[in-house]
Amino acid sequence: MTDNGGFTISGVPATTYGVTLMYGPNQPMLPNTKDRVAEVLGRVGSLFISSDVGSKSFSLPCQFRDCETASELDALIKTLAHALVDINGRAKHLSLIFDDSPTLTYTVRYSGQISFDRKWVGCTDFALDLIADDPLGYEEETETEATITGDPESMSVYSSGDISTPAIVKIENTGAATVSGFELKTTIEVK
Numbered sequence: 001m002t003d004n005g006g007f008t009i010s011g012v013p014a015t016t017y018g019v020t021l022m023y024g025p026n027q028p029m030l031p032n033t034k035d036r037v038a039e040v041l042g043r044v045g046s047l048f049i050s051s052d053v054g055s056k057s058f059s060l061p062c063q064f065r066d067c068e069t070a071s072e073l074d075a076l077i078k079t080l081a082h083a084l085v086d087i088n089g090r091a092k093h094l095s096l097i098f099d100d101s102p103t104l105t106y107t108v109r110y111s112g113q114i115s116f117d118r119k120w121v122g123c124t125d126f127a128l129d130l131i132a133d134d135p136l137g138y139e140e141e142t143e144t145e146a147t148i149t150g151d152p153e154s155m156s157v158y159s160s161g162d163i164s165t166p167a168i169v170k171i172e173n174t175g176a177a178t179v180s181g182f183e184l185k186t187t188i189e190v191k
Contacts, residue, residue, distance in 0.1 A: 001153040005038045007060065008092045009083055014062070018076040019100075024123070031135040031151065056135035058096070058108065060128040064116075073124060084110040096130060104137035 005014030006021020016019065032054045067073040086092055091109040098104070106180040112129035146155050169186075173179050 006062075006099055008095075008097045008099075010092075012083065017080040018067060019062050019080065019128075020065050020066050022063050028056065052136050056106070056132040057111070058106075058128075058130045058132070060130065062126055062128050064124040064126070067124075092106045094130075096132075102135075103139050105139070106132045106137045107134060 005019055007014050009017075021060045030053060033051045034054045035051040036049040038049060039046050060131050064073060064076050067076060075088050084092060084094070091111065093107055096106045108130040110129070111131040114128065116124045116126035144155075148155065169184065171182075171184070
């Protein structure tokens with residue numbers, strides 16, 4: 001496992017900003033739900049229609065480390081602030097990758113406020129609050145290519161993710177003859 005200080009932001013290790021994740025990130029197992037309910041006159045309670053998961057919040061307990069002077073700390077703070085917001089003060093959309101799960105990427109933005117105690121310069125604690133409007137982490141897309149020459153022939157496609165993801169099937173006839181009586185069957189197995 002690579003030590004980037006606990007995480008990377010848009011490909012830049014946290015250590016580049018002088019930041020270290022103090023312990024495992026405080027992240028919910030699942031984000032809050034967005035429930036859709038209806039209130040019916042004369043009926044107690046509400047009528048549940050459906051729900052989806054909402055955005056996912058990350059509160060990363062961090063520390064600025066190895067700053068000997070207040071001016072070094074100020075420089076680190078400005079560098080991190082520049083990484084989180086654009087020149088107009090709007091939160092940037094950033095990729096977030098944790099060292100303990102380097103294949104999973106979240107798209108996050110800064111949310112909230114960063115407060116810390118400046119009395120102790122050498123090691124300053126703070127919480128970095130980020131929010132993923134899309135609560136799902138994504139892995140790199142994989143592509144499987146196969147040439148089917150027999151009749152009948154089958155091919156299996158597997159997903160390592162934990163979110164239902166339909167396969168995209170592209171069929172191309174590279175031969176001279178027309179293919180007739182072609183049938184495509186898909187089966188989805190949930191484990």
